[in-house]
Amino acid sequence: MRVEIVAVGTELLLGQIADTNSAWLGEHLAEWGIDSHFHQAVGDNHERIVLAFRTALARSDAVIVCGGLGPTQDDITRAAIAEVMNVGLVRDPAIERKIEEMFGSRGRPMSENNRLQADVPVGASIIEQTRGTAPGLICPVGQKVIYAVPGVPYEMSEMFERGILPDLLARIGETSVIRSRVLRTWGSSESGLAEAVNERFLHHEANNTGVTVAFLASGIEGIKVRLTAKAASEAEAEALLAEEAVEVVAAITTAYGDIIFSDHDQNMEETIAELLLQKGLTLGLAESLTGGLIASRLVDVPGASQWFRGGIVSYASEVKFDLLAVPEGPVVSPEAAEAMARGAKRTLKSDIGLAITGVAGPDPQEGHAPGTVFVGLAMPDGSVRSAELHLPGDRPRVRQYSAISALDLVRRALNDG
Amino acid sequence: MRVEIVAVGTELLLGQIADTNSAWLGEHLAEWGIDSHFHQAVGDNHERIVLAFRTALARSDAVIVCGGLGPTQDDITRAAIAEVMNVGLVRDPAIERKIEEMFGSRGRPMSENNRLQADVPVGASIIEQTRGTAPGLICPVGQKVIYAVPGVPYEMSEMFERGILPDLLARIGETSVIRSRVLRTWGSSESGLAEAVNERFLHHEANNTGVTVAFLASGIEGIKVRLTAKAASEAEAEALLAEEAVEVVAAITTAYGDIIFSDHDQNMEETIAELLLQKGLTLGLAESLTGGLIASRLVDVPGASQWFRGGIVSYASEVKFDLLAVPEGPVVSPEAAEAMARGAKRTLKSDIGLAITGVAGPDPQEGHAPGTVFVGLAMPDGSVRSAELHLPGDRPRVRQYSAISALDLVRRALNDG
Numbered sequence: 001m002r003v004e005i006v007a008v009g010t011e012l013l014l015g016q017i018a019d020t021n022s023a024w025l026g027e028h029l030a031e032w033g034i035d036s037h038f039h040q041a042v043g044d045n046h047e048r049i050v051l052a053f054r055t056a057l058a059r060s061d062a063v064i065v066c067g068g069l070g071p072t073q074d075d076i077t078r079a080a081i082a083e084v085m086n087v088g089l090v091r092d093p094a095i096e097r098k099i100e101e102m103f104g105s106r107g108r109p110m111s112e113n114n115r116l117q118a119d120v121p122v123g124a125s126i127i128e129q130t131r132g133t134a135p136g137l138i139c140p141v142g143q144k145v146i147y148a149v150p151g152v153p154y155e156m157s158e159m160f161e162r163g164i165l166p167d168l169l170a171r172i173g174e175t176s177v178i179r180s181r182v183l184r185t186w187g188s189s190e191s192g193l194a195e196a197v198n199e200r201f202l203h204h205e206a207n208n209t210g211v212t213v214a215f216l217a218s219g220i221e222g223i224k225v226r227l228t229a230k231a232a233s234e235a236e237a238e239a240l241l242a243e244e245a246v247e248v249v250a251a252i253t254t255a256y257g258d259i260i261f262s263d264h265d266q267n268m269e270e271t272i273a274e275l276l277l278q279k280g281l282t283l284g285l286a287e288s289l290t291g292g293l294i295a296s297r298l299v300d301v302p303g304a305s306q307w308f309r310g311g312i313v314s315y316a317s318e319v320k321f322d323l324l325a326v327p328e329g330p331v332v333s334p335e336a337a338e339a340m341a342r343g344a345k346r347t348l349k350s351d352i353g354l355a356i357t358g359v360a361g362p363d364p365q366e367g368h369a370p371g372t373v374f375v376g377l378a379m380p381d382g383s384v385r386s387a388e389l390h391l392p393g394d395r396p397r398v399r400q401y402s403a404i405s406a407l408d409l410v411r412r413a414l415n416d417g
Numbered sequence: 418m419r420v421e422i423v424a425v426g427t428e429l430l431l432g433q434i435a436d437t438n439s440a441w442l443g444e445h446l447a448e449w450g451i452d453s454h455f456h457q458a459v460g461d462n463h464e465r466i467v468l469a470f471r472t473a474l475a476r477s478d479a480v481i482v483c484g485g486l487g488p489t490q491d492d493i494t495r496a497a498i499a500e501v502m503n504v505g506l507v508r509d510p511a512i513e514r515k516i517e518e519m520f521g522s523r524g525r526p527m528s529e530n531n532r533l534q535a536d537v538p539v540g541a542s543i544i545e546q547t548r549g550t551a552p553g554l555i556c557p558v559g560q561k562v563i564y565a566v567p568g569v570p571y572e573m574s575e576m577f578e579r580g581i582l583p584d585l586l587a588r589i590g591e592t593s594v595i596r597s598r599v600l601r602t603w604g605s606s607e608s609g610l611a612e613a614v615n616e617r618f619l620h621h622e623a624n625n626t627g628v629t630v631a632f633l634a635s636g637i638e639g640i641k642v643r644l645t646a647k648a649a650s651e652a653e654a655e656a657l658l659a660e661e662a663v664e665v666v667a668a669i670t671t672a673y674g675d676i677i678f679s680d681h682d683q684n685m686e687e688t689i690a691e692l693l694l695q696k697g698l699t700l701g702l703a704e705s706l707t708g709g710l711i712a713s714r715l716v717d718v719p720g721a722s723q724w725f726r727g728g729i730v731s732y733a734s735e736v737k738f739d740l741l742a743v744p745e746g747p748v749v750s751p752e753a754a755e756a757m758a759r760g761a762k763r764t765l766k767s768d769i770g771l772a773i774t775g776v777a778g779p780d781p782q783e784g785h786a787p788g789t790v791f792v793g794l795a796m797p798d799g800s801v802r803s804a805e806l807h808l809p810g811d812r813p814r815v816r817q818y819s820a821i822s823a824l825d826l827v828r829r830a831l832n833d834g
Contacts, residue, residue, distance in 0.1 A: 011633045013453050014597070015444025016643065020435050022458065027432025036430050037465050039458035041439065044631070048454050055472060072611040073618050074631050111608045152634070154810060180431070194489040195528045201490050214461070214491050216428045217569075226433065285730070291716030292709030295730040299708030300813075304732065311730035313702070313712040319727040319765055348736055393571060396717075 001172045002035045004060035006052050008068035008077050009151060010043035021066040021156050028160065033178040033230075034168060044068065049080035057084070057144050062171070064164060067151030069134040071113040081139050081146055082121035089119040095126065099133050127163030131155045136163050145171070179237040180228040181245060182265035186408050188256045190215045190223055196255040197225075197248050211244050220297070220400035221267055225252070261411055268407045269301050275414040276307040276352075281380060283410070284350030285311030286324055286340040288331070288357040289373065294403045309350040314340065320357075323347060331357055332366045334386040337376030341386075345378040353378035356406045360395045371398050375406045377413060385413075418589045419452045421477035423469050425485035425494050426568060427460035438483040438573050445577065450594045451585060461485065466497035474501070474561050479588070481581060484568030486551040488530040498556050498563055499538040506536045512543065516550050544580030548572045553580055562588070596654040597645040598662060599682035603825050605673045607632045607640055613672040614642075614665050628661050637714070637817035638684055642669070678828055685824045686718050692831040693724040693769075698797060700827070701765030702728030703741055703757040703772040705748070706790065711773070711820045726767040731757065737774075740764060748774055749783045751803040754793030758803075762795040770795035773823045777812045788815050792823045794830060802830075 005022045012019050022039045029036045038059065042052040049068070056063040068077030082089050096118035103110035117134040120126065127136030127149070136159045137148040147167070149159045185193065193215050194201075204211050210231055216224040227248060229240035245263060252260060261271050276283060285295055295311035298304055312323055320326040324343025326336050337357050345353030354377055361370025371391040378384045387409055391401040422439045429436050439456045446453045455476065459469040466485070473480040485494030499506050513535035520527035534551040537543065544553030544564075549572045554565040564584070566576045602610065610632050611618075621628050627648055633641040644665060646657035662680060669677060678688050693700060702712055712728040715721055729740055737743040741760025743753050754774050762770030771794055778787025788808040795801045804826055808818040 010631060011641075011643070012440065013443045013456060014447045014643075015440035015442070016599070016633060016641065017635060018435055018437050018440045019456075023429065023432035023435045025432070026430045030431045037460060037462070038469060039430060039436075039456075041456035043454060045454070051476065052455060055476075059468065059472075071608040072632055074629075111612045113608055113611060154814065182433070191488040191528045191530060194530060212491075214427060215489055216433055218434060224428075224433065226428070226431075287709075290713070291721075292704075292712030292728060292730065295709030295732075296707070296713055299730075299732060304708075308732050310732040310736040311709060313709065313716075313728040313730065315712075315716060315722060315725050315727040316765075322766070323764065347740065348733075349739070397571070 001062065001168065002037050002060040003029055003062045003064060003168065004056040005036060005039045006056055006063055006065045007039070007041040007151070008044065008049060008065060009041070010045075010074070012041045013043045021151060021153055024153065024157060025064055025066070025160060028165075030178060030180065032165065032169065033176060034172070044074040044076060046076055046080055046083075049077065050083050053080060053084045053146060057141060057146075061144055062168060063144075063146045064160075065146060065148045066156055069117065069148060069150045071111060071117055071133065073113070075116070077148055078119050078121065078137070081124070081137065081148060084146065085121050085123060085139055085141055087122040089121055091115070092118050092120045092126070095120070095135055098129070102133060127159050129155070131158055138163070138167060176230055176232060177234045177237045178228060178230045179234065179241055180226055181241050181263070183225040183227070183245070183248065183252075183260050184222040184262040184265060184267070185225060185252065185259045186222045186261055186268070186404055187259035188223070188252075190217050192256070193223060193225060193252060197251045200244070200247055200251065209240070211240055213244070213248060219397065220404050222261065222404060224265070258412065258415065261408065268404050268411070269297050272298075272407050272410055272414075273301045273304065273307060275411065279414060281351040282307050282309050283352045283354060284309045284344040284348030286344035286353065286355040287311055287313050288315065288320070288340070289360040290356050290399050290403050290406075291315060293399055294354075294356070294406060297403065309348040312344060312347065330366050332359060332368050332372065332374065334374050334376070334388060337374035337386045338378070338384045339376070341376030341378040342384055351380045352410065354406055354410055356402055358389070358402060360398045362395065370395075373398070373402045373405070375409050377409055379413060418479065418585065419454050419477040420446055420479045420481060420585065421473040422453060422456045423473055423480055423482045424456070424458040424568070425461065425466060425482060426458075427462075427491070429458045430460045438568060438570055441570065441574060442481055442483070442577060445582075447595060447597065449582065449586065451589070461491040461493060463493055463497055463500075466494065467500050470497060470501045470563060474558060474563075478561055479585060480561075480563045481577070482563060482565045483573055486534065486565060486567045488528060488534055488550065490530070492533070494565055495536050495538065495554070498541070498554065498565060501563065502538050502540060502556055502558055504539040506538055508532070509535050509537045509543070512537070512552055515546070519550060544576050546572070548575055555580070555584060593647055593649060594651045594654045595645060595647045596651065596658055597643055598658050598680070600642040600644070600662070600665065600669075600677050601639040601679040601682065601684070602642060602669065602676045603639045603678055603685070603821055604676035605640070605669075607634050609673070610640065610642060610669060614668045617661070617664055617668065626657070628657055630661070630665060636814065637821050639678065639821060641682070675829065675832065678825065685821050685828070686714050689715075689824050689827055689831075690718045690721065690724060692828065696831060698768040699724050699726050700769045700771060701726045701761040701767030703761035703770065704728055704730050705732065705737070705757070705774040706777040707773055707816050707820050707823075708732060710816055711771075711823060714820065726765040729761060729764065747783050749776060749785050749789065749791065751791050751793070751805065754791035754803045755795070755801045756793070758793030758795040759801055768797045769827065771823055771827055773819055775806070775815075775819060777815045779812065790815070790819045790822070792826050794826055796830060
């Protein structure tokens with residue numbers, strides 16, 4: 001079973017929104033061992049949507065269409081599917097009533113356009129809505145099928161799990177199982193990692209093992225090492241993965257030391273959270289060039305209130321002097337970073353203080369080139385240390401690399417202590 | 418000239434990374450009036466990459482391929498293009514030497530794999546690298562062309578502007594001009610907006626004006642209203658757009674009041690920045706449920722240091738009591754929000770204090786349902802106000818809507834004052 005994903009919307013082609021639905025669907029299909037060999041995006045144009053659907057049906061067994069089911073005049077997915085099915089559209093009175101009720105219960109006036117969302121290609125069945133107004137559709141085309149869901153991620157994901165996945169699995173019967181595991185690293189490059197595990201590549205190629213190893217530089221998420229195994233059963237795939245993980249971890253650690261911060265695709269924040277919880281410690285932040293980025297990543301971790309006290313975004317130098325008791329003078333220096341870390345720890349009453357100051361660019365500051373960053377770390381025993389980083393890239397990249405580098409310093413300190 | 422974008426990488430299909438390159442390319446092609454009707458993504462598999470290229474060449478005039486030019490074993494774009502061109506690959510000694518020099522100058526050891534990046538399909542020409550190691554390729558296929566660039570956004574964008582765009586424009590000769598303009602709104606729904614401008618839709622449909630109006634809900638970016646005009650000249654397209662903007666702004670303002678925060682696709686932060694600069698005022702933040710999100714958005718605005726003092730991420734309640742002088746007691750309340758705003762203004766020595774506290778979910782807090790949010794605003798004249806919001810969606814959505822809603826309160830206060 002090969003499933004192709006088609007994202008509909010001129011806003012995708014014009015780059016006014018990034019297509020995150022296709023990535024989400026691809027990930028969730030893979031979890032179930034369902035191949036997705038192609039994704040397409042197409043604009044709000046009837047003929048081209050029809051062509052995209054026909055292209056997808058020619059090279060895949062099923063198509064998941066996201067978007068174009070909304071209540072506005074440029075939502076034309078329903079009509080395009082009807083053409084590919086060679087049938088008409090009929091208005092479904094039960095859906096129409098449900099949409100009316102939903103608007104009624106929210107006390108919102110209903111647009112006449114919303115009734116269009118009750119149109120259904122003849123022969124299609126419905127995936128009921130639980131979060132919005134447009135229902136999803138299951139549309140048979142010969143032995144193949146087109147599934148249509150709204151482009152709103154929140155509605156799409158729920159409908160996929162409730163309506164599409166069970167239908168797909170029923171169609172598949174038996175299939176080979178694909179499992180993957182992701183190691184996360186911080187401290188080497190993609191090509192450096194590839195070199196370190198080269199022996200594994202050669203082994204898999206020579207022996208047709210069903211295992212692959214791939215690398216992916218992911219900004220603030222670190223560099224990912226993805227191990228994938230395809231086998232007849234889940235147990236077999238998991239066994240292949242477990243064996244491969246041991247080999248790859250050993251190869252990377254031998255080459256570069258303690259650079260693997262997770263062996264199960266956990267991000268740096270979650271890794272830090274586990275370590276802090278384990279040791280019963282709390283963290284406080286002082287952020288300058290990252291401007292709240294580290295704090296906002298930390299509060300995304302469920303249960304962050306157990307170990308995260310808060311942060312001070314000391315963007316103006318005076319805030320560093322007043323609130324964090326940084327001595328007046330240069331603010332891009334190891335001394336300033338250490339003073340900020342002590343200040344964060346004291347002001348926020350945390351066990352650990354982490355601070356970051358530096359030059360995001362594009363212009364130099366205090367004679368330092370963009371990418372020059374100082375991280376300060378105040379530990380529970382009163383010791384304070386700092387690290388100097390020279391990071392590549394533009395302003396957003398410098399911020400991202402700064403954030404993960406600063407947290408990695410905490411990780412290494414907690415692992416050592 | 419229709420250009421199709423093909424993103425190469427199994428990590429895209431597996432959802433381990435979102436494809437932001439295609440969106441970026443689509444946007445920049447549109448700026449030059451170049452149509453892009455389809456995007457595809459395909460995995461690191463030779464046959465399927467070849468099929469994707471052939472599909473793209475059949476329905477478009479040019480193809481831009483992103484990714485698969487790296488130094489690892491799963492980078493096979495070069496070989497797939499050679500197959501579609503029906504030629505072999507040769508190693509280019511000049512590129513090989515350049516890669517060697519680049520590694521030498523950075524004092525990094527060169528992987529043997531990096532030499533693969535010097536392989537070029539016979540008949541292709543080169544787009545030299547300035548930021549990484551893999552050069553881009555311009556590969557003629559009959560009257561059509563495949564451009565290949567690395568998947569690293571930073572390298573891709575620079576190569577597009579220097580190498581691809583001039584070649585495309587040279588091929589095009591004359592073309593119709595597409596121009597678009599985006600209004601941004603906060604305070605109505607997509608279907609509400611569609612209803613408000615329905616008369617415009619009917620007008621364009623009836624008169625074949627070359628103008629389209631579309632809507633796009635974009636989370637923290639607000640709901641966008643995109644006006645697009647296609648005409649023979651830039652002047653004509655701009656005139657159509659200007660005329661349309663007047664009509665659409667009038668229709669929306671009549672229906673919903675002051676909900677358009679930008680008429681030129683400026684985000685809420687930039688809008689606030691302009692207003693603060695105009696009035697010579699500074700802003701300080703106290704963030705609870707948004708955890709630094711607002712601060713990190715504000716510092717993304719160039720020159721933020723002129724009007725942004727900093728923020729306090731008061732995640733733990735004690736930080737609210739200690740640092741912001743919030744009276745001990747409930748922290749999800751209008752009183753707490755107002756106290757936080759006063760505290761931020763005083764502690765950070767800013768002219769305006771903006772504070773946000775509430776329940777991101779999934780669990781209720783202090784008896785309030787998820788999505789209950791209080792925004793506090795302390796103005797330069799000493800007045801303090803608050804607003805109560807009830808926002809839909811999961812945790813990240815509540816945070817995003819909170820952030821834009823809080824900033825919109827500042828915008829309206831500055832516009833009134």
